Amino acid sequence: MRKRIVAGNWKMNKNFQDAEDLMFEIVDEITENGIGETEVIICPPSVYLEMSSDIAVENGFMIGAQNFSQWDSGAYTGEVSASMLHSMGISHAIIGHSERRTYFGETDKIIASKVDLALKYGITPIYCCGEVLAERKAEKHFDVIRTQLSEALFHLGKEAVSQVIIAYEPVWAIGTGVTASSAQAQEMHAFIRSILADKFGDDVSQEISILYGGSCNAQNAEELFANTDVDGGLIGGASLKAVDFVTIVNSFK
Numbered sequence: 001m002r003k004r005i006v007a008g009n010w011k012m013n014k015n016f017q018d019a020e021d022l023m024f025e026i027v028d029e030i031t032e033n034g035i036g037e038t039e040v041i042i043c044p045p046s047v048y049l050e051m052s053s054d055i056a057v058e059n060g061f062m063i064g065a066q067n068f069s070q071w072d073s074g075a076y077t078g079e080v081s082a083s084m085l086h087s088m089g090i091s092h093a094i095i096g097h098s099e100r101r102t103y104f105g106e107t108d109k110i111i112a113s114k115v116d117l118a119l120k121y122g123i124t125p126i127y128c129c130g131e132v133l134a135e136r137k138a139e140k141h142f143d144v145i146r147t148q149l150s151e152a153l154f155h156l157g158k159e160a161v162s163q164v165i166i167a168y169e170p171v172w173a174i175g176t177g178v179t180a181s182s183a184q185a186q187e188m189h190a191f192i193r194s195i196l197a198d199k200f201g202d203d204v205s206q207e208i209s210i211l212y213g214g215s216c217n218a219q220n221a222e223e224l225f226a227n228t229d230v231d232g233g234l235i236g237g238a239s240l241k242a243v244d245f246v247t248i249v250n251s252f253k
């Protein structure tokens, strides 16, 4: 059966003490409410990975990076590599987030090389795809997602692609308070799964968790997660509040 997953993307928020406090608040909420069968991954800023992973290990959740370098190692001042993350016990990494594509010029080619590096070092990629508003309005959203998936993942074999978590994040829904409707999310998730089935076979497509991201919150998570092809969420803003985040974690029926 596919894993149910809720991942929190803290983005570039919180100073050290606030980050540590939030981590402990999440631990308290988890201790009180449990997480059921859901896999929980928190992605704090990279400078807090060590602090966070120590806490996560003791409390049954996992830590992911928000980003890492497209290169394996070497003279790349300021960069953090997949190998370094692996050596610190980091299990997951977000790859291809729309903010990386928009503000840091990450192309499908760069993103594909990051997917390869993550898999090389045993880090589970949380691969993000999503269309911008103009593309949806022009009814190009399915083509956009097909292209993004094929550029980043189609070079992989069946075994490798089975390791990947996909997050569908319509760019117009990220941080805007405008969520995709439950029907829009299900429609796109089913489309993504059908593309995966065509390329890698039905068995593989049924194993891959597809998360929804974009203004998912404690109020709408239950409806979104009730869809057959929505296996959880990648949560930005609402992951900065422990009560809301753990409510979302427990929003599966």
Ligand code: PGA
Residues within 6 Å of the ligand: 009, 169, 173, 174, 175, 176, 177, 213, 214, 215, 216, 234, 235, 236, 237, 238
């Ligand atoms: P949001 O962000 O939940 O704040 O819309 C989601 C994301 O960017 O992963």
